[in-house]
Amino acid sequence: MNSIRQILIPLVILCFAAAGATVAWLTSDRPGQQPDTEAVLLEQPRLIPELQLLDHHGTYWSPERLKGQWTLVFFGFTHCPDICPETMVQMNQVHRMVQENGRVMPPSVLFVSVDPARDTPERLAEYVPYFNRNFLGVTGGEAEVVELARSMGVPVSIPDVDPGEDYEVDHGSSLTLVGPDGNIQAFFTAPHQPDQISRDFEAIVRYLGQDLGQQHAQHQ
Amino acid sequence: MRTLFLALGLLTLSLAVQAAPPVTAESPWVREAPPGSSVTAAYLDLVNQGDETITLVNVRSEEFRRAEIHETIHEDGQAKMRAVDEIAVPAEGRVELKPGGKHLMLHEPREELSVGDWAHLVLEFDNGQLLELAVPVKRRTGRDDDDDHHDHHEHRGHH
Numbered sequence: 001m002n003s004i005r006q007i008l009i010p011l012v013i014l015c016f017a018a019a020g021a022t023v024a025w026l027t028s029d030r031p032g033q034q035p036d037t038e039a040v041l042l043e044q045p046r047l048i049p050e051l052q053l054l055d056h057h058g059t060y061w062s063p064e065r066l067k068g069q070w071t072l073v074f075f076g077f078t079h080c081p082d083i084c085p086e087t088m089v090q091m092n093q094v095h096r097m098v099q100e101n102g103r104v105m106p107p108s109v110l111f112v113s114v115d116p117a118r119d120t121p122e123r124l125a126e127y128v129p130y131f132n133r134n135f136l137g138v139t140g141g142e143a144e145v146v147e148l149a150r151s152m153g154v155p156v157s158i159p160d161v162d163p164g165e166d167y168e169v170d171h172g173s174s175l176t177l178v179g180p181d182g183n184i185q186a187f188f189t190a191p192h193q194p195d196q197i198s199r200d201f202e203a204i205v206r207y208l209g210q211d212l213g214q215q216h217a218q219h220q
Numbered sequence: 221m222r223t224l225f226l227a228l229g230l231l232t233l234s235l236a237v238q239a240a241p242p243v244t245a246e247s248p249w250v251r252e253a254p255p256g257s258s259v260t261a262a263y264l265d266l267v268n269q270g271d272e273t274i275t276l277v278n279v280r281s282e283e284f285r286r287a288e289i290h291e292t293i294h295e296d297g298q299a300k301m302r303a304v305d306e307i308a309v310p311a312e313g314r315v316e317l318k319p320g321g322k323h324l325m326l327h328e329p330r331e332e333l334s335v336g337d338w339a340h341l342v343l344e345f346d347n348g349q350l351l352e353l354a355v356p357v358k359r360r361t362g363r364d365d366d367d368d369h370h371d372h373h374e375h376r377g378h379h
Contacts, residue, residue, distance in 0.1 A: 081259040081326070083292045083299045085251065085360070086319040092362025126256035131361045155298055166327070173299035190294050191320060 035203035038188070038196055045183035048151050053112075053140035056124035061138045063148070067182040070205055071108040075154050075171045077115035078127045083173070088131040091175075093194035094201065095132065101198070104205040107177075112148060113139040114156045114171045117163040152176040152184060177204065179212045241349055242270030243309060248355040250339045251319075253329065260333075261290070262324040262341060262355060263317045268309040276307040278344040285328040287341070292320055301325075306346070319360075335359040 034041065048063040055061040066073075072091060076084035091109045098106040111128055113119035116139045119127075124137030139145070142158055149156045154172030161167045173190035175197070186204055188197055248264035262281075268274050279287045292301050307322060309315050317323050324341065333339060335357055343351040359366055 078254070078257045079259055080301070081251070081253075081257075081261040082290070082301065082323050083320055085254055085257075088254075089319075089360055089362035096362070096364065123256045127254050130254040132363065155296075168301050170298050170300045172297050173294060174297060189297065190299060 033207070035200075035207045037186075037200035037203050038193075039177070039200045039204060040187040040189065041204060042185055042187075045179065045181070045185050046151070047183055048178070049147060051144045051147055053138040053144055053148070054121045056121050056128050056137040056139075058121045058125075061136075061140075063182060066110075066178045068180050069105070069108050070180060070201070070210075071110055071178045072201075073110045073112060073152060073176040073178060074174075075112045075114050075149055075152075075156065077113055077169050077171075078119050078123055079115060080168070085131075087173075087192065088128075088135075090192050090194045090197070091135070092132050094198045095134075097194060097198035098201060101202065103202050104210060107201060109135040111135060111137045112145060113137065114145060114149065114158060114169045116140055116142055116145055117158075153187065177201070179208060180210075181212045185212075241351065242272075242347070243268050243274050243276075243343075243345055243349060243351060245343070245351060245353055248341070248353050249358045250326065250333070250355050252333065252335050252357050252359045258328050260326050260329075261319075262287075262326060262339070263319065264324075264353075264355075266307070266309045266315045266317070268311060268313050271311045272347075273308050273310050273313075274349070275346040276309065276343055277305070277346050279324050279341060280344075281326060281339055281341050283330055283333060283339045284326040285330065287327070288325045289322075290325040291322045333357045 048066070050062065053061045072094070074087055074091065076087060078084070088111070095106045095109060098104065109132065111124070113124060119139045121139060124139055128135050128137035146156055146158070149172065154174060154176070156172065157170045159167050159169065175188040175192065176184055177186040177188070179185040185208060188200070244267050246265040246267055248262065250262045251260045253260040266276065276289065279289060281287045288303050289305070289307060290301055291304050292299055304322075307315055307317075315322065326339070337357045339355045339357060341353045341355055343353070345351070
């Protein structure tokens with residue numbers, strides 16, 4: 001009996017100590033631990049297939065161009081009166097909040113048109129810089145747009161109608177966060193709250209690293 | 221004498237209350253269409269001061285060829301915009317038409333409208349009431365030089 005107690009007591013103490021240490025480790029602010037965010041952070045970053053689109057300057061664009069900085073990607077179209085301009089507004093607010101906080105570099109923002117029949121590069125050149133001159137719009141072939149959207153888990157249903165007609169394009173409303181390695185790192189699902197997104201963006205960038213370098217390699 | 225004035229005052233007040241339309245609009249604004257876009261939206265709060273539900277059934281605007289009651293819905297991770305037939309405003313209730321939700325879609329402006337301009341809306345309700353509104357066009361880009369940062373702030377004048 002005595003010997004059991006001799007073993008049990010230290011064992012219980014050890015358990016409590018381990019639990020305490022775990023709590024301390026989980027709640028400490030050390031970098032390298034999974035941040036608590038509303039975003040869907042991927043354990044395995046997802047690759048983006050090679051494809052070619054046109055940016056709003058009329059220059060060829062491929063996912064290769066996403067490398068080197070953090071980018072928020074979202075899908076929309078310019079014949080959309082409410083949710084698309086509002087998402088542009090929210091991206092601008094996120095961009096500004098991150099810039100004002102000064103903890104990490106603000107994200108690049110990429111607007112992908114899901115209505116390539118009507119959204120020419122010229123049209124995007126008018127639309128996108130109205131919100132922010134640093135944002136980039138891309139458009140191109142329907143198949144390429146759908147492929148890019150699919151790789152980002154964004155459903156797109158482009159209706160088979162005459163571009164001269166009045167139509168809507170239903171599209172996924174989540175935002176995709178692409179890392180400086182050119183891979184998909186996280187998603188933000190709608191409805192979007194700019195202050196939440198900016199906080200989560202900062203947490204993710206600090207966790208994975210501004211350049212997604214050494215720290216991320218260790219994590220993997 | 222004083223009682224008479226008071227009585228007259230109360231009478232005027234009660235007449236004014238009776239004359240007030242049951243549905244009013246608060247903080248109406250039209251989103252300046254981004255360049256290259258031929259569609260935009262109007263937003264406002266509908267306030268029903270009556271004791272019966274009143275339903276918005278139609279909207280028109282002299283500045284636009286077509287106007288519709290719309291709603292953006294989030295369904296299965298998708299943003300979908302749908303025309304709706306009507307918006308019911310419950311008795312003594314309020315319905316907000318705001319970005320990302322219910323709104324009045326405005327198609328094909330007859331002339332380009334920009335910040336500082338006004339659009340005229342006529343809202344028609346199922347009780348026959350017509351609400352005529354002059355609505356300011358506001359620029360909303362999310363930049364800090366927007367003329368109005370929040371939907372429900374009072375309009376701060378024009379540039």
